[in-house]
Amino acid sequence: MDQQSFLFxxxxxxxxxxxxxxxxxxxxxxxxxxxxxxxxxxxxxxLGFVGTEGEDIMHFAEFGVVMMLFLIGLEIDPEKLxxxxxxxxxxxxxxxALTTVVAGALTYMIGLDWRxxxxxxxxxxxxxxxxxxxxxxxxxxxxxxxxxxxxxxLLFQDVAVIPMLAFFPLLSESTGDTNPxxxxxxxxxxxxxxxxxxxxxxxxxxxxxxxxxxxxxxxFNLIAKTRLREIFTATALLLIIGxxxxxxxxGLSPALGTFLGGVVLANSxxxxxxxxxxxxFKGLLLGLFFVAVGASINFxxxxxxxxxxxxIVLAIMVMKAIVLFALAKLSKMTSSQNVLFALSLSQMGExxxxxxxxxxxxxxxSKDISDTMMAVVAISMAITPLLMLLNERILxxxxxxxxxxxxxxKPADQIDERNPVIIAGFGHFGNIIGRFLRAHNIGTTxxxxxxxxxELLRKMGFKVYYGDASRxxxxxxxxxAHAKLIILALEPPEKRIEVIETIKKHFPxxxxxxxxxxxxxxxxxxxxxxxxxYRETIDTSLRLAVDVMNAxxxxxxxxxRAAKKFxxxxxxxxxxxxxxxxxxxxxxxxxxxxxELEKSLRADMSDGQPV
Numbered sequence: 279m280d281q282q283s284f285l286f287x288x289x290x291x292x293x294x295x296x297x298x299x300x301x302x303x304x305x306x307x308x309x310x311x312x313x314x315x316x317x318x319x320x321x322x323x324x325l326g327f328v329g330t331e332g333e334d335i336m337h338f339a340e341f342g343v344v345m346m347l348f349l350i351g352l353e354i355d356p357e358k359l360x361x362x363x364x365x366x367x368x369x370x371x372x373x374x375a376l377t378t379v380v381a382g383a384l385t386y387m388i389g390l391d392w393r394x395x396x397x398x399x400x401x402x403x404x405x406x407x408x409x410x411x412x413x414x415x416x417x418x419x420x421x422x423x424x425x426x427x428x429x430x431x432l433l434f435q436d437v438a439v440i441p442m443l444a445f446f447p448l449l450s451e452s453t454g455d456t457n458p459x460x461x462x463x464x465x466x467x468x469x470x471x472x473x474x475x476x477x478x479x480x481x482x483x484x485x486x487x488x489x490x491x492x493x494x495x496x497x498f499n500l501i502a503k504t505r506l507r508e509i510f511t512a513t514a515l516l517l518i519i520g521x522x523x524x525x526x527x528x529g530l531s532p533a534l535g536t537f538l539g540g541v542v543l544a545n546s547x548x549x550x551x552x553x554x555x556x557x558x559f560k561g562l563l564l565g566l567f568f569v570a571v572g573a574s575i576n577f578x579x580x581x582x583x584x585x586x587x588x589x590i591v592l593a594i595m596v597m598k599a600i601v602l603f604a605l606a607k608l609s610k611m612t613s614s615q616n617v618l619f620a621l622s623l624s625q626m627g628e629x630x631x632x633x634x635x636x637x638x639x640x641x642x643x644s645k646d647i648s649d650t651m652m653a654v655v656a657i658s659m660a661i662t663p664l665l666m667l668l669n670e671r672i673l674x675x676x677x678x679x680x681x682x683x684x685x686x687x688k689p690a691d692q693i694d695e696r697n698p699v700i701i702a703g704f705g706h707f708g709n710i711i712g713r714f715l716r717a718h719n720i721g722t723t724x725x726x727x728x729x730x731x732x733e734l735l736r737k738m739g740f741k742v743y744y745g746d747a748s749r750x751x752x753x754x755x756x757x758x759a760h761a762k763l764i765i766l767a768l769e770p771p772e773k774r775i776e777v778i779e780t781i782k783k784h785f786p787x788x789x790x791x792x793x794x795x796x797x798x799x800x801x802x803x804x805x806x807x808x809x810x811x812y813r814e815t816i817d818t819s820l821r822l823a824v825d826v827m828n829a830x831x832x833x834x835x836x837x838x839r840a841a842k843k844f845x846x847x848x849x850x851x852x853x854x855x856x857x858x859x860x861x862x863x864x865x866x867x868x869x870x871x872x873x874e875l876e877k878s879l880r881a882d883m884s885d886g887q888p889v
Contacts, residue, residue: 289314290320290327291316291320291566291569292314292859293570293749294317294319294320294791295312295313295316295565296310296568297315297316297672298312298313298315298319299312299313299316299565300312300792302315302613304498306879308542309412309415309565310409310412310568310662310663311660311663311664311667313565313568313569314568314569314571314572314644314659314660314663314747315572315596315673316569316572317568317570317571317572317573317574317575318572318573318575318660319572319763320573320690321513321573321574321575321576322573322578323575323577323578325802327874328431334472339561341522342408342559342560342561342562342563342564342565342566342567343775344522344532344536345406345518345536345556345559345560345563345564346411346412346532346560347407347536347540347865348437348518348521348536348537348538348539348540348555348556349540349553349556349560350411350429350537350540350629351536351537351539351542351544352478352539352540352541352543352544352549352553353542353554354777363555364611365426365427365430366430366433366434367434368429368431368489368607369427369431369434369609370431370432370433370434370435370438371434372402372605373431373434373435373601373602373605373623374400374403374404374434374435374438376601376604376605377399377402377403377597377598377601378399378400378402378403379399380399380400380404380405380597380601381398381399381594381598382395382400383394383395383399384593384597385398385399390647393449393450393642395448395451396634397446397637397642397643398643398647398651399628400633401442401614401630401633401651402443402594402598402626403435403438403598403624403628403632404435404439404626404627404629404633405431405432405435405598405624405625405626405627406625406626406627406628406659406662407432407435407436408564408567408568408628409568409625409627409629409659409662409663410428410432410623410662410786411429411432411623412564413622413662413663413666414428414429414622416769417666418769418772419618420619422618422624422728423611424611424615424616424618424619425446425604425618425622427609427611427619428619428622428623429845431621431623433534433626435627435629436534436629437534437536439629441454442633446633446636446637446640446642447640448793449637449640450640450641450642453497455774463674475528478528479528479529480529482524482525482535484864485524486521486524486538486539486542487538487542490539490543491542494517494543494546495546495547495548497513497836498510498677500512500547501513502548502551504575504783507555510551510555511555514552514555514556514558515559516541518536518539518556521535521536521538521539521718522535522536548686557589569801570659571628571656572656573659574631574652574655574656575653575656575657575660576649576652577640577648579642579650579653580653580657586650587650587653587654587657587659590650590651591654591657591658591661594626594654594658595624595625595658595661596624598620598623598624599620599621599622599624599652602619602623602624602731603616603617604627605619606619606620612733613677614677614791617669617674617677618669618672618674619667621665621666621669621673622662622666624657624658624662624665625658625661625662626655626658626659627653627655630651631652631655633652634648634655635648644852645771665780669762670746674727675744675745676745680684682738685749690711691848695721695723696757696760696761697721697722697723697757697761698720698721698761698762698763699720699721699722699723699761699762699763699764699765699767700722700723700724700725700753700756700757700758700761700764700768701722701723701724701725701727701764701765701766702725702726702747702749702764702765702766702768702777703726703765703766703768703769704724704725704726704731704732704735704740704742704767705726705728705731705767705769707767707793707814708724708726708765708793708841709735710767711767712724712740720777723743723756723761724740724741724742724743725743725744725745725747725752725756726742726743726744726745727744727745727746728745732744743756747766747768747771747773747777747780747781748777749780750779750784753780753781753784753785754784758784758785758788759785761788762788762789762791763788763789763790764781764788764789764791765789765791765792765793766778766790766791766792766793767793768793771795771799772801774792774803775802775806776808778790778792778803778807778808779806782807784872789810790808790809790810791810791812792808792810792812793812793814794811794812794813794814795813795815796813796814796815797852798812799813800813800852800856801852801856804852804853804856805856805857816845816848820841820844820845821841822836823837823841824838824840824841839882840879840882843878843879843882844875847871847875847878848875851868851871851875854867854871855867855868856873
């Protein structure tokens with residue numbers, strides 16, 4: 279078979295991902311490292327199935343980063359984004375500026391000329407949006423303070439790429455074309471004067487905002503009426519590609535443009551449909567990007583000068599981590615969050631591949647330096663998932679133990695107590711349960727992984743232990759072999775499933791009471807064998823409905839009685855619906871249950887007219 283054919287290449291990439299990513303996840307290494315390992319194995323260094331086309335595939339797969347930022351934009355309320363402008367401009371700007379100065383000074387000290395030092399300092403200041411966002415999201419850390427600050431820095435870095443491209447030609451000693459986009463080809467604004475370029479850029483941003491508010495929603499409404507899922511998906515892809523092309527043509531980052539488009543549509547009624555349609559494309563393209571990064575690592579160069587390459591990688595990552603840790607200290611984050619923030623952004627980013635090639639074409643750096651730095655970039659990106667695993671398994675527990683021994687908080691006992699109840703996850707849901715049980719003198723052992731929340735809870739008088747409840751060692755130390763039951767109130771649904779599998783394997787006699795975010799989360803938990811599943815929204819929703827009926831004048835006991843019946847029948851129907859896989863069958867069955875329940879409630883309320 280022709281190894282350069284499209285089908286053979288697709289077969290190799292997909293087979294490598296399918297084999298290695300689940301294996302990596304099973305070992306607790308995460309999906310990103312699995313993709314990188316897949317790229318290394320199928321690349322020139324091992325099997326040699328893929329080779330010189332890796333860089334081209336990487337540029338294509340970078341579109342996965344564009345899609346990822348669009349989806350992130352959909353999750354962000356525009357008001358919250360505006361409120362975080364200080365973090366984006368302040369922390370992001372300081373990070374880029376300080377890292378550029380420090381990295382530039384170090385490269386100048388080792389013998390590079392000042393032009394090369396300035397360019398490399400700027401390139402080194404950038405981190406990998408793809409790897410950092412994917413890893414933080416996968417581990418449920420994106421909503422922590424460190425995760426939010428990391429996102430702010432990454433967003434500023436994406437914006438900073440544009441002025442860097444504009445500035446690099448000024449560093450070139452050649453007198454050729456100084457168009458900052460010449461490496462990527464001419465754009466619509468290439469020949470315009472600076473003031474006109476600025477107006478076009480601002481106009482493009484206004485067009486995206488206006489179209490998102492007044493044109494896209496009617497378009498999706500029209501497409502939705504066709505009831506053709508594939509056309510809706512095609513329209514969503516057209517929207518993202520259209521924004522990316524527009525941003526590229528005006529000299530802006532396509533990732534920045536699609537992020538803005540996502541923010542504009544964050545309050546749209548089509549938000550969830552867009553997320554579900556785009557998520558598979560985003561995941562595949564990001565996976566392809568990571569595989570291409572692994573395949574592009576130049577191991578022959580590394581084997582020729584291993585000490586030099588590894589030394590540069592360590593020097594850059596340590597230097598960036600120190601700068602990031604200092605910035606985190608200024609923002610007054612806790613020690614554990616400082617470490618997470620510093621380690622997550624310490625690598626170099628995917629934009630470095632483009633910028634290094636651009637600076638080499640401009641004559642700012644030599645080909646030898648460019649090749650060396652390309653290897654450094656790939657290795658630093660590949661190391662990041664391992665650093666995050668090291669942080670999760672070793673550094674965070676050590677930091678927590680140290681904070682106890684230093685006396686910064688009231689010291690907690692070792693986990694040698696034997697309580698009848700274990701609570702995993704002590705956020706807003708688990709907190710209420712824990713307070714209620716404590717008020718009735720029921721002993722509980724509380725586990726949580728949010729270090730910020732943990733420190734606050736301990737100051738409020740709760741004895742909370744840091745640790746990942748999906749680990750057998752921690753559950754054993756917490757007394758799972760002797761406890762009567764465990765309450766799983768963890769926030770990421772995926773983490774709840776991990777804990778369930780660990781308990782089923784090692785503590786089969788331990789009863790599990792599990793929090794479910796919604797109906798669909800409950801389906802997954804019930805299919806995992808859970809008997810006690812509690813949806814966090816249904817009780818509050820029914821209580822509000824009862825209050826509404828009381829306010830409208832219904833008899834005092836009728837709404838409460840109806841709510842109990844509604845809950846009983848809905849819970850009974852849930853078990854049947856959880857087993858249905860076919861979408862059409864699910865809709866028909868759910869609709870019949872809804873109609874049956876409504877008829878039953880109307881019959882019971884026939885004597886409950888307003889008084």
